[in-house]
Amino acid sequence: MPASEFKSNGVPKIGVYVCHCGINISAKVNIDEVVTFAKTLPNVVVAREYKFMCSDPGQQLIQKDIKEHEINRVVVASCSPLMHEPTFRRTTAEAGQNPFFFQMANIREHVSWVTADGTKATEKAKALIAGAVRRVVLHEALEQKRVSVKSDVMVVGGGISGIHAALTMANSGKTVYLVEREPTIGGHMAKFDKTFPTLDCSACILTPKMTDVRSHPNIKMMTYSEVQSVNGFVGNFDVEVRRKASYVDNSLCNGCGECTKICPVNVRSEFDEGMSMRKAIYRAFPQAVPNAFTISRKGTPPCQSMCNIHQNAQGYVTLVARGKYPEAMEVILRENPLPSVCGRVCTHPCTVACTRAKIDEPINVPGLKRFVADWAVEKRLDYHLPRPKTERQERVAIVGAGPAGLMCAYELRKMGYQAEIFEAQPVAGGMLAVGIPDFRLPKGTLVGEIRKLEEIGVKINLNSPVGQDGLTLKRLHEMYHAVFIGVGAHVERKMKIPGENLGSVWGGVEFLRRVNLGERVRLGRRVLVIGGGNSAIDAARTALRLGAPEVHIIYRRTRAEMPADPDEIREAEKEGIQFDFLTAPKAIHGDRWVTSAEFLKMKLGAPDESWRPRPVPIPGSEFVMPCDDMIVTIGQESDLRFLGNGMSLESTKWGTIVADPLTLETSVKGIFAGGDCVNGPEIVVTAMAAGKKAAISIHRYLNNLNMFVGREQEGAFESNIVTDTEGYLVKKRVPLPAIALDRRQGFEEVHLGYSEEMAKEEASRCLACAECCDCELCQTVCEPKAIDYTMKDSVEKVQVGAIVLATGFKAFDAERIPRYGYLKYPNVFTSLEIERMVNASGPTGGQVSLRSGEKPKSVGIIHCVGSRDETTNKYCSRVCCMYSLKLAHLIKERTGGNVYNFYIDMRTPGKGYEEFYDRLLEEGVHMIRGRVAEVTDWVMTPEEEGKLVIRAEDTLIGVVRRIPVDMVVLSVGLEPRPDADDVRRLFNISCSQEGWFLERHPKLAPVSTFTDGIFLAGACQGPKDIPDCVAQAGAAAAEAMALIDRGYVQLEPNTAFINEDVCSGCKTCIVLCPYKAIAFNLKEGISQVNEALCKGCGTCVAACPSGAAQQHLFTDEQIYEEVEGVLSYV
């Protein structure tokens, strides 16, 4: 290349320096041969070799040549540029050169250390040097940009490492943001009782540091918070921290703890490793920092989310378990004015979703609701529905006093609207009153609950059919601000067969209505009920109670396809109702009254649109059955005749009203409709949900609000709570008692409710999926009014110069090794559980005891559980040997029993560690060398009776031993936190294969990462004990401060730039840039790079069709030269 083409530094004169790296390189690569070769390369003026190029004499060699031989470009062939590029750049800079006329050839990591054959290694080294020499010719003088550094720092993780790093930096005057995920700082160390090898009390050395953190003027604690995003670069990180809502105002909370006394929710305490219970409002331990309470609210539990009207089932179930019945009633009434009705006849979607079903059986939620409602009646509890805070003048007419209408009225009244119901029947309640027989739902309870609605101002007009006597829908629409139609479906469908109009052929709805309204209904000897739904069962059981000696239910499919509730079918069967399956009526015979009916036998065919098998008639199977009465219950529809009269309300061909599924608004503005008259026959709670939805719509309509936004969570939805169901004992549902069969003559209610004891027992099965059950009792006792249920998560933005990650570890899950029997045998514990047990403030008050409460006489401690194991973790967890010895000492001290340690190797490298081991041996702790094969309760000798047997090979004496013990302790290893991978991505760092955060260099940069400005402290980088964590935290703090105190960072000048003469303005680069660093200059018609934003990836360069975009240090030409170079001397 002619000299004129070199952009700077004149004619290239290259010096090549080949390093031996002791024998690291020279053992494989023939250094002399390489040097001789380098001398032959174009532009090379000098080529030398030296034992250690990175040493002072090595560097001086280069500087001398720059001065004496006037070399202007340097190639060093040694280790990886990631290791020593900065060193050699500095060397050339000190000799007065621009440091970027330099290139490294990596002949150690990429050649001598990975190539078996010396000749090949030498060849490869030559090739890499040739590439570097060709490339360096095109290097240019570059300027490193200085960017100022923010002086604040962030520490992520509030364990001992995070605490120490934060305090160190805060003491030097830096403002430190300490982010901790849990409500308190302290981490794992706060759980320990004693620390090895000195046996000093963990709390005594940790809590003063925690208090220092709290009171330090330079530390801003962000507990119960998580880092959400990290942007920017070294010295200038923009971090977003999500402050989770704790629902307790820390500035007001005085830590009195009254709230925990009243909280009814018991959940397993994470701090005590699940060995004790804590409340939903809690403080992890008395010395917690900050010393405030937190409400753990995980969201909407599945029972509540799947309930169409979102009743707080967990809330009242929990309160029942604590015997707080009036409070439970209050919780129920928040969402439901008809508790005793729903407690009896709701088909309970809540129980279908119940998490307890994963263990044994779901909670009987309706049974408990009924218990509370009945208790209220029995105890004459003078309860009241919530009254509106402010009255509003708008009047709403409601057509139909069924569940939809009543619910709509209730919701409207709560908001203060005037609700007036028009009911055609002489009683209110709709189907609840006239469709469900007394033995399932006694009328008294319904009447009582409707009266409570009237008490809060719901006006109910009985015997007021709309559409007659001048009371038309049109008039209601004119007189009222809005109308809700919830007329239900009260007309029985016809079978469309001959003889259907004969006397004594009843429609099911009509039959039940007459009985419910107290009419005398006489039946003959044999009654046939057609249909398979709940109303067929209700009709049949009613007929039986009216004195019919023989009642048949005739259904065209089989029992499995019956839509009726299985419990109800079973009760009907017990009461003596006969079932004729696969039978369908063909014709009804008789003169004026029915005398017999003709039937066809059916068989099951292919599934129909309801996914049930379609019944297919069998030709020639006709038969005749004599009967005196027939009750038809094949489905109901609405009587919509009242709609007529000048209103253009749309209805469907199935006889239902057309209403928007999201808002329930009909085709006429201001008229809403819901329930069975819109959806066809459904269940009570869906009708109530429709009433509630309509009330929300009416409120929006009357206030000119958007009718559609934010309505996704009305009605049933999937809960996103995940509940741990491990470790619970099977405890089946308490059965609901029923009256004896011989008492079922009249209309006495069949199912009795729970007794108080039964209710408490059943309620105590609840797993408290959402933790806080929203009963709001804590609010009532909090004197400083610190509890705020409306608190929301917030995001805080922080700018910091450096970040120290100290996110810690997770203990190995012992259940992953089933042969050690964790969770299978109750007296197998993990070491963390024992740590809590031996702690004076732990669940047993410092006593080591079996689950039965007894003191163990012998304890086996199994080392290396989840460590040094091919099937789990290959690595040594470093702390288990020592903490096992510590626990052995403490257990022996507390129990006086025999303690056996089963170890593979004892690893005691640390100050005073080996001495501690010696001390334990003197104390008489048994040491057995050998990995344990299994823990079993399979006994072989009388001494083993009632014990757990540890089977292991004693490799020192060469026999397999069986050691019977009372208690087994599993010394679990350390693992990366399960979300380490997410955290790594968040901070743009790497993980090792095992998932530990990767340090920049295991020896030379153990607390740095590959991302400048992000440092590591403690066990997030790998297993380590407390002294190592603290030491590393100090190192990380020092590194971070070194960065910040310098005040600036020098950025690698590898940014992209655009040759303005060549750029065609195609804008290809602009969309590719992940940092929006390229802008289009409209005036010039070209793209331009903002160097401050460019991070130097070169993606735009690779895509530029005209070659106008280039990257400093990585220009196309430089790379072409390097490629040609490495290929030219294979």
Next chain:
Amino acid sequence: MSDMYDSGTNGRFEPRIVAFFCNWCTYTAADLAGTSRMMYEHNARVVRLMCSGRLDPQFVLHAFREGADAVLIGGCHPGDCHYQSGNYKALRRFRLLQRLLEQMGIEKERLRLEWISASEGDKVRQVMNEMTEQVRQFGPLRLRPMPNAPHSEPVADLELAVAAVEQGMS
């Protein structure tokens, strides 16, 4: 960590491989393979880029023109790119290049893309060995010299391909 191949044997075809490795993941992984003393085939020469997104398709074609028998591209795993999404750009270019190579009668396996994270030193060894062996089976890449080429370099239809790539790959 014994080496599968005895690279000292003579007479065997030794392919030339150019490897473009991103600075943050794959280059670091290759360094790790070194510090872990994992022996692997010597054939690949690593060219360091800051990001696999810097890989201009022309680099690959240029390497083939200059005598490479195969080209290896190494980048961070999906979702792990130090620069957010450069590796996805590399993937796009790689797919297109493979099709292009096939159309020119070059085995598409001569161009390989691997996601190798900083901790996967062993994967570097494995990929290097596999690829060397595979290319050994293919034999040398013989590009037909253009009859009127000014320097009688082994330039083939590649010139056309380079032009095509320059036209519109992004």
